Amino acid sequence: MKKVLITGANGLLGQYLVKLLLEKNYVVIATGKGDQRLSQNESPLFTYYDIDVIEGFSLHEVLKHETPDVVVHAAAMTQIDDCELQPEQCERVNVQGTAQVLLDAEAFCKHFIYISTDFVFDGVKGNYNETDDCNPVSFYGFTKLQSESMVEMSEMPWTIVRTCLVYGNVVGGTRSNIVSWVKNSLTEGNKIKVVSDQVRTPTFVEDLACGIELIINKTAEGFYHLAGKDILTPYEMAIATAEHFGLNKDLIEKVDASVFTQPAKRPPKTGLDITKARTELGYEPMGFSEALNKLKI
Numbered sequence: 001m002k003k004v005l006i007t008g009a010n011g012l013l014g015q016y017l018v019k020l021l022l023e024k025n026y027v028v029i030a031t032g033k034g035d036q037r038l039s040q041n042e043s044p045l046f047t048y049y050d051i052d053v054i055e056g057f058s059l060h061e062v063l064k065h066e067t068p069d070v071v072v073h074a075a076a077m078t079q080i081d082d083c084e085l086q087p088e089q090c091e092r093v094n095v096q097g098t099a100q101v102l103l104d105a106e107a108f109c110k111h112f113i114y115i116s117t118d119f120v121f122d123g124v125k126g127n128y129n130e131t132d133d134c135n136p137v138s139f140y141g142f143t144k145l146q147s148e149s150m151v152e153m154s155e156m157p158w159t160i161v162r163t164c165l166v167y168g169n170v171v172g173g174t175r176s177n178i179v180s181w182v183k184n185s186l187t188e189g190n191k192i193k194v195v196s197d198q199v200r201t202p203t204f205v206e207d208l209a210c211g212i213e214l215i216i217n218k219t220a221e222g223f224y225h226l227a228g229k230d231i232l233t234p235y236e237m238a239i240a241t242a243e244h245f246g247l248n249k250d251l252i253e254k255v256d257a258s259v260f261t262q263p264a265k266r267p268p269k270t271g272l273d274i275t276k277a278r279t280e281l282g283y284e285p286m287g288f289s290e291a292l293n294k295l296k297i
């Protein structure tokens with residue numbers, strides 16, 4: 001089986017990708033910043049290294065020692081508002097970090113997979129496919145696009161995966177997501193304001209991990225959009241989450257951008273067209289309601 005090194009393995013995607021790859025008998029080299037927070041650490045196929053991607057030397061040494069077949073670069077600064085407010089740190093992690101990981105991957109591995117975002121688009125057209133023009137409206141989106149450009153210029157086999165509003169069970173200290181945030185807020189009886197003028201194709205983290213495994217397995221190169229199949233507003237997601245968990249929908253206030261502001265601008269209407277992934281990879285994600293059934297009650 002292929003040996004896969006993952007950066008950002010302590011994150012939401014990282015944890016589920018590690019789990020899936022181990023279930024499929026890949027050899028997994030998980031890397032993350034600080035101590036590992038994964039629950040699969042007993043497997044003989046699993047190794048963990050504490051690696052900060054902006055400290056190039058340790059990653060270089062690990063890649064040289066492990067020579068994995070594939071590197072999945074998922075580590076990033078992902079809090080969009082923090083990226084806007086701390087642009088230098090965001091640039092260090094999201095751009096310089098990617099440059100470092102890519103450079104080392106070019107020397108020691110055969111296939112580089114970069115995890116990118118719908119936020120490379122401006123959110124005017126919506127339902128974006130892999131060849132649509134990019135025009136980010138946030139600093140985070142700008143750094144992810146800069147990294148995409150570096151990866152595209154690489155002479156090694158590469159894949160750029162764009163995904164959108166990832167959700168799933170919060171495990172091992174991963175960041176909150178739309179479903180966990182709505183569920184926890186309503187469970188605690190807190191009122192929330194949720195926008196109805198943004199459009200997304202929310203992505204169940206287990207579907208995303210499956211799509212990436214297909215790419216690894218088939219050595220599929222180029223751009224792929226891996227997202228959910230339903231086009232929803234955050235307000236619709238919140239209502240569906242409340243109904244699914246039997247929580248009080250009256251705590252959810254429908255708002256728009258004139259009421260709900262965040263430090264970083266969000267693209268209003270994204271959503272990713274997954275036709276290419278369906279056709280070429282056999283990627284078939286769950287619907288939002290179906291995925292809610294797989295979440296912890």
Ligand SMILES: NC(=O)C1=CN([C@@H]2O[C@H](COP(=O)(O)OP(=O)(O)OC[C@H]3O[C@@H](n4cnc5c(N)ncnc54)[C@H](OP(=O)(O)O)[C@@H]3O)[C@@H](O)[C@H]2O)C=CC1
Pocket residue numbers: 007008009010011012013014032033034051052053054073074075076077078079093097115116117118162163164165166167174175
């Ligand atoms: N979540 C989403 O909705 C979407 C995510 N993406 C992309 O998917 C990828 C995975 O994101 P996701 O798992 O959801 O987000 P998380 O924030 O859960 O995971 C990102 C991980 O990167 C780690 N990290 C941050 N800085 C460094 C660093 N300097 N060195 C090493 N690791 C670092 C974080 O560590 P720590 O946990 O210790 O902070 C975290 O574990 C990212 O590239 C993101 O841009 C794309 C579209 C949507």
Ligand SMILES: Cc1cn([C@H]2C[C@H](O)[C@@H](COP(=O)(O)OP(=O)(O)O[C@H]3O[C@@H](C)C(=O)[C@@H](O)[C@H]3O)O2)c(=O)[nH]c1=O
Pocket residue numbers: 078079080081116117118119163164165166177178192193194195198234260266
């Ligand atoms: C906190 C909050 C969010 N929302 C909405 C806005 C947004 O569409 C959705 C999720 O909000 P967040 O601020 O958590 O997520 P946000 O930072 O917008 O999510 C992004 O994360 C990065 C990593 C990506 O790459 C993108 O694909 C995207 O999913 O919920 C509200 O309506 N009210 C609120 O109080």
